[in-house]
Amino acid sequence: MDRMSKLRRLVMACLVTIPFVGGALAGTPAQGGETGSKAKLTCEVPAIKDGHFTPEVMWAMGRLGGYAVSPDGLRLAYTVTRYDVKANKGWSDLFVKELTSGKVKQLTDFSAQVYNIEWSPSGELRFVSSHEGTPQIYKMQADGTGLTCLSNVPDGVDGFRYAPDGKHIAYVSTIPFVPQVKDRYPDLDKSTGMVFDDLMYRHWDAWDDGARSHVFIAPVDAAGKLGEGKDLLEGEPYHSPLRPFGGMEEIGWNADGTALAYTCKKLVGKEAAFSTNSDIYVYDLAKKTTTNVTEPNPGYDRCPVFSPDGKYLLWTSMKRPGFEADQERLMLLNLADNTKKQLCPAFDYSASSMVWMPASDGFYFVSGVRGTSQLYKLMLNEAMPVALTSGRHDYHSVLLAGDKLYADRVSMLTPAEVYSVTLADGAQNKVTDINDAILKKLDMPQVQERWVRTTDGKDMLTWVVLPPKFDVSKRYPAILFCEGGPQSPLTQFWSFRWNLALMASQGYVVVAPNRRGVLTFGQKWTDDISKNHGGQEMKDLLGAIDELAKEPWVDKDRLGAVGASYGGFTVNWLAGHHNKRFKAFISHCGVFHSEMEFYTTEEMFFDEWEMGGKPWEKDNAVAQKSFSESPHQFVTKWDTPIMIIHGGHDFRIPYTQGMAAFNAAQILGIPSRFLFFPDETHWVLKPQNGLLWQREFFRWLDTYLKK
Numbered sequence: 001m002d003r004m005s006k007l008r009r010l011v012m013a014c015l016v017t018i019p020f021v022g023g024a025l026a027g028t029p030a031q032g033g034e035t036g037s038k039a040k041l042t043c044e045v046p047a048i049k050d051g052h053f054t055p056e057v058m059w060a061m062g063r064l065g066g067y068a069v070s071p072d073g074l075r076l077a078y079t080v081t082r083y084d085v086k087a088n089k090g091w092s093d094l095f096v097k098e099l100t101s102g103k104v105k106q107l108t109d110f111s112a113q114v115y116n117i118e119w120s121p122s123g124e125l126r127f128v129s130s131h132e133g134t135p136q137i138y139k140m141q142a143d144g145t146g147l148t149c150l151s152n153v154p155d156g157v158d159g160f161r162y163a164p165d166g167k168h169i170a171y172v173s174t175i176p177f178v179p180q181v182k183d184r185y186p187d188l189d190k191s192t193g194m195v196f197d198d199l200m201y202r203h204w205d206a207w208d209d210g211a212r213s214h215v216f217i218a219p220v221d222a223a224g225k226l227g228e229g230k231d232l233l234e235g236e237p238y239h240s241p242l243r244p245f246g247g248m249e250e251i252g253w254n255a256d257g258t259a260l261a262y263t264c265k266k267l268v269g270k271e272a273a274f275s276t277n278s279d280i281y282v283y284d285l286a287k288k289t290t291t292n293v294t295e296p297n298p299g300y301d302r303c304p305v306f307s308p309d310g311k312y313l314l315w316t317s318m319k320r321p322g323f324e325a326d327q328e329r330l331m332l333l334n335l336a337d338n339t340k341k342q343l344c345p346a347f348d349y350s351a352s353s354m355v356w357m358p359a360s361d362g363f364y365f366v367s368g369v370r371g372t373s374q375l376y377k378l379m380l381n382e383a384m385p386v387a388l389t390s391g392r393h394d395y396h397s398v399l400l401a402g403d404k405l406y407a408d409r410v411s412m413l414t415p416a417e418v419y420s421v422t423l424a425d426g427a428q429n430k431v432t433d434i435n436d437a438i439l440k441k442l443d444m445p446q447v448q449e450r451w452v453r454t455t456d457g458k459d460m461l462t463w464v465v466l467p468p469k470f471d472v473s474k475r476y477p478a479i480l481f482c483e484g485g486p487q488s489p490l491t492q493f494w495s496f497r498w499n500l501a502l503m504a505s506q507g508y509v510v511v512a513p514n515r516r517g518v519l520t521f522g523q524k525w526t527d528d529i530s531k532n533h534g535g536q537e538m539k540d541l542l543g544a545i546d547e548l549a550k551e552p553w554v555d556k557d558r559l560g561a562v563g564a565s566y567g568g569f570t571v572n573w574l575a576g577h578h579n580k581r582f583k584a585f586i587s588h589c590g591v592f593h594s595e596m597e598f599y600t601t602e603e604m605f606f607d608e609w610e611m612g613g614k615p616w617e618k619d620n621a622v623a624q625k626s627f628s629e630s631p632h633q634f635v636t637k638w639d640t641p642i643m644i645i646h647g648g649h650d651f652r653i654p655y656t657q658g659m660a661a662f663n664a665a666q667i668l669g670i671p672s673r674f675l676f677f678p679d680e681t682h683w684v685l686k687p688q689n690g691l692l693w694q695r696e697f698f699r700w701l702d703t704y705l706k707k
Helices: 004-008 057-061 269-273 500-505 523-529 536-550 566-574 592-601 604-611 621-628 633-638 656-667 686-705
Strands: 063-070 077-083 090-096 104-106 114-119 125-129 136-140 159-162 168-176 211-219 252-254 259-264 280-282 289-292 301-306 311-318 329-335 337-343 352-356 360-369 372-379 394-401 402-412 414-422 429-432 445-452 461-464 477-483 509-513 554-564 585-586 642-647 672-677
Touching: 004 063, 004 414, 057 063, 057 372, 057 642, 057 686, 063 402, 063 414, 077 114, 090 114, 090 125, 114 159, 125 159, 125 414, 136 566, 168 252, 211 259, 252 301, 259 301, 280 311, 301 352, 311 337, 311 352, 337 536, 352 394, 352 477, 360 394, 394 566, 445 536, 461 500, 461 536, 477 500, 477 536, 500 509, 509 536, 536 554, 536 566, 554 566, 554 686, 566 585, 566 633, 585 686, 592 604, 592 656, 604 621, 642 686, 672 686
Parallel strands: 372 394, 477 509, 477 554, 554 585, 585 642, 642 672
Antiparallel strands: 063 077, 077 090, 090 104, 114 125, 125 136, 159 168, 168 211, 252 259, 259 280, 280 289, 301 311, 311 329, 329 337, 352 360, 360 372, 394 402, 402 414, 414 429, 445 461, 461 509
């Protein structure tokens, strides 16, 4: 099941969303494909015929990464990732745009990854690049000259943040930590075996190879070179930032560079598998001491941001232990008297990407509210935040530059671009034009809002995406999009896999209900799915497709349902309950056997919270009810063609779940197909695999839903 909104922030690229820090991708290279090599990589844009949006055209689009505004406010630096499909590789380049003239200059051409960009106070650019092998920190003039390597970190740099005074730098490096088989038995250097004595031996998409992400602090000399780094977690078997979605947004300097705050879950093994208890730790450079400032809270504490005046520490916090989709509350620590309080407690939505105002009397942040994600401001002396933007789009991160905010924005019809928001009047203006040349050649779909009445009398926002050149006199096949999570937001996202505009462009009406459990409609709406899988959320979904099927332009005899992760569970469950509504299903990385999934997943806290307990607790009525809704319990009622997709490196929902669903369908004689990627995870990131995914996705739907 997807990690709620964090996956969305993974640039929305994989419905994942990417760790951001002040508008910049933090500490993580661009996702998808292999690391670039010395060979020249090129991105070919296929011919666009009659404005048709195809998977090949989508993979030719550039993907916005990190961005930063120069100290004088006159230039925007940003990275763009592109893919060479033939080479099956991706790479990133660094660009600078003059904000007055609009002139854009490409500064790098490395055929490698470039990320974590920032400006120095003097106007130089600093970033991480892997073009010389191990990722290191480089600097460059704004015109592209003077490329200089500043670091020589043996295990490479995952991300960095300079102290405000420039005298020190905090960086993250993934270092060998826990001895492995080859360390214990040097004569078995070709053995591939792994030995584990505790839980959390694998996580999301990686086995525990003994490496740990640690935060280091190093001095910076007059030339900008890094000195020897001090490991703030020396001897500690923990990760900071949090794996796998945390980035440099989980690390923050105080105003005078004398202290660094970082996020860490200082638990291992079984304790870590059953807990969400991360904390904020503050390291004092002079005293060389570390203090846990959030210890009493048992849930997630993340993303510390010190105020410019040095008086406050701001962070996000989840209250309930073991619940990864709790509200991300805004918490404030007064550093003078060590008092803490929750800000705007009546605001029933989650916050992220906080950036302080210069006077430290308030800050800006991002929040998803009622189906879109917007920019907000909160003054410390006010009880509620004020929305600065509105519209049918999502903002993901924000930074402040003079009298403007800069933020990346997407919609269901447009991939990410940087926008400026003028503080005086709220005017929103597009700054970058990464994909304009492609988009202007495309006939894109229409997006409509529909409010559907649920079976328990609630109003539910349902996004309806209509095919290009929509004709009300025609009848179209329709797809029910089942959101994952189960608490992921279904806002105005843009995905490079689950792309609703791409689905509609192939001639389908797409119905995407904000069913019970999704974020952005208040915590009660989100909470209603936990311990109630197969309950009201399924009624919400079926009610939405039934409502849209009444439209004369929807062919009720050509309906399909698709979904990933919890959406895959949903499809597997609907296959045994849909009463012949649907003619085709696609389930990606979905749970089929809930009890076995509990035994084989890695973040045990997730299933224990969602199911209400463990499967062997026979006296636990809540847990037993949850496990009784496992899709495999209803497999004898399956009667509809189904395609199953899974990745061999998916450790969140192991691929045997997909095998079991496919095998069951085959044994029952149901038309079925298994699309398996041995080298992919919960996501499909490699270019050729991504295109194969799209082609098979539509080949299956077209077979059963098109006349």
